[in-house]
Amino acid sequence: METLKYSESMKVDKQTVVIPFRFSCLPLKKLALINFEKKPDTHYIALEPQYFDDLTYGHAYRVIAYRRDGYVDVYDDMNLMDDKDDSFDVTGKGLCERKKVGMEHTKFEKENDQIFLSFQFTDKYGRQIRVEITEHTSKKTNGINLLAPVGSSTENPSYLPLFFLYDFDFVRKRKTKAKVIIDGNPITIDNFPYPLAKDFQLRYYTRYSEDCQIIEFANATNEVLKEYTADANRKVVSDSLEYQFGEDRSLEKILLKDSNHDLIVEFTGGFPDVRSLMNPSDFKGTFKISADEKMGYVSGEYSVRREDSSVTIELIPSDGWAAIPNSLFTKMMFSKKSLFCNWPKTYRYIQQINLTTLESSSRWERIK
Numbered sequence: 277m278e279t280l281k282y283s284e285s286m287k288v289d290k291q292t293v294v295i296p297f298r299f300s301c302l303p304l305k306k307l308a309l310i311n312f313e314k315k316p317d318t319h320y321i322a323l324e325p326q327y328f329d330d331l332t333y334g335h336a337y338r339v340i341a342y343r344r345d346g347y348v349d350v351y352d353d354m355n356l357m358d359d360k361d362d363s364f365d366v367t368g369k370g371l372c373e374r375k376k377v378g379m380e381h382t383k384f385e386k387e388n389d390q391i392f393l394s395f396q397f398t399d400k401y402g403r404q405i406r407v408e409i410t411e412h413t414s415k416k417t418n419g420i421n422l423l424a425p426v427g428s429s430t431e432n433p434s435y436l437p438l439f440f441l442y443d444f445d446f447v448r449k450r451k452t453k454a455k456v457i458i459d460g461n462p463i464t465i466d467n468f469p470y471p472l473a474k475d476f477q478l479r480y481y482t483r484y485s486e487d488c489q490i491i492e493f494a495n496a497t498n499e500v501l502k503e504y505t506a507d508a509n510r511k512v513v514s515d516s517l518e519y520q521f522g523e524d525r526s527l528e529k530i531l532l533k534d535s536n537h538d539l540i541v542e543f544t545g546g547f548p549d550v551r552s553l554m555n556p557s558d559f560k561g562t563f564k565i566s567a568d569e570k571m572g573y574v575s576g577e578y579s580v581r582r583e584d585s586s587v588t589i590e591l592i593p594s595d596g597w598a599a600i601p602n603s604l605f606t607k608m609m610f611s612k613k614s615l616f617c618n619w620p621k622t623y624r625y626i627q628q629i630n631l632t633t634l635e636s637s638s639r640w641e642r643i644k
Contacts, residue, residue, distance in 0.1 A: 303330030308484035403459035419443030
């Protein structure tokens with residue numbers, strides 16, 4: 277870790293700080309993914325029902341329909357109040373079309389260790405899509421804590437998608453009623469792709485979580501950075517995030533206080549105050565994004581370079597995801613060479629800041 281070198285000529289109020297990047301948390305509470313890629317529909321290969329529970333977004337459903345061409349169509353319940361199209365930048369090739377529809381016969385509940393999932397709507401082609409999945413087995417199943425690899429196939433990301441799925445599980449086959457009908461045609465959902473019996477029970481590839489924490493980390497933006505005044509404890513509270521600064525105005529950590537799961541972003545030694553860096557300078561450090569202890573963490577490296585009145589920030593989750601396996605199944609699933617643990621390494625964040633105007637431009641790119 278390098279020692280921060282600040283310019284003595286910089287006249288900056290010690291209580292005034294600049295936050296270079298942030299993250300947001302979507303109020304998505306439940307999601308499932310129903311694959312039928314081996315015997316696809318005319319247009320779709322998978323359906324992803326989501327449930328939102330929030331005063332701003334509403335209490336409503338959404339279904340993401342994964343297209344055969346790699347894009348997605350999005351169907352929002354009439355009651356869902358969300359207009360952010362860039363949230364779909366990490367789903368395959370991105371958004372094709374988005375529509376408001378009447379969502380009927382909706383249910384997404386787990387009772388007595390059995391999942392009940394159903395929904396019905398009419399797609400943009402005028403076809404009725406009806407799904408009903410009901411487990412009837414009495415055997416026990418153990419959930420998995422998973423960082424979903426949703427960003428592994430993204431071509432043009434606008435943020436780092438940290439989709440933490442708690443008690444994630446695969447739908448069991450025995451005694452399960454699994455019905456997917458599109459335009460009157462029964463659709464066969466995919467079996468689990470490997471000949472493994474999780475918890476001694478065969479599974480469909482359909483998977484779900486009733487406890488989601490969806491983080492969009494460091495959204496790509498073009499903006500003028502704001503100045504904030506820290507309190508006596510060198511803290512800034514903005515929306516649901518709390519920022520802790522050091523005596524030298526370096527950013528030490530960002531805390532998201534959540535009713536179910538807190539999230540902490542820590543910068544070893546502190547992320548430097550961009551306005552006070554020596555000219556020229558090149559600083560490197562490490563960061564760590566920690567969810568619940570049982571979920572593990574994502575970590576990597578960052579650099580901050582100043583040349584004249586320009587600062588360039590680069591951030592790479594170069595260590596990937598450190599999972600916390602809780603069974604033989606998850607030990608095999610989350611090996612160090614697995615896609616689950618390695619996909620974050622392929623993301624790189626680049627931000628350029630004009631120190632004179634505080635104009636900022638940031639983007640994400642994929643690393644081969």
